[in-house]
Amino acid sequence: MGNKIETLSTVKIKNSDDLYKIVDTLNRTLKEQNLMFGLALDNDDQDTAVFTIYRT
Known part of the structure; x- marks a missing residue:
């Protein structure tokens, strides 16, 4: 049986250079x-980032 990834939430926010630090x-x-x-x-829109939360 393979791993299933479930999307819990997705939100679009203004892109920022440091967003990756929060995600990391x-x-x-x-x-x-x-x-x-x-x-x-x-x-x-390259000025918008898509942040997604998954359950693995």
């Missing part, structure tokens, strides 16, 4: 609670 800290701190955090640029 959340991933390091909460991985043992089976949570994973993602950050990507919006395909339609």
Whole structure:
């Protein structure tokens, strides 16, 4: 049986150079609670970041 990743929440926010630091800290701190955090640029607007929370 493979690992299933469930999307819990997604939000679009204004992009900032330091957002990746928050995502990295959340991933390091909460991985043992089976949570994973993602950050990507919006395909339609490079000034917008997409922050996603997953349960692994």
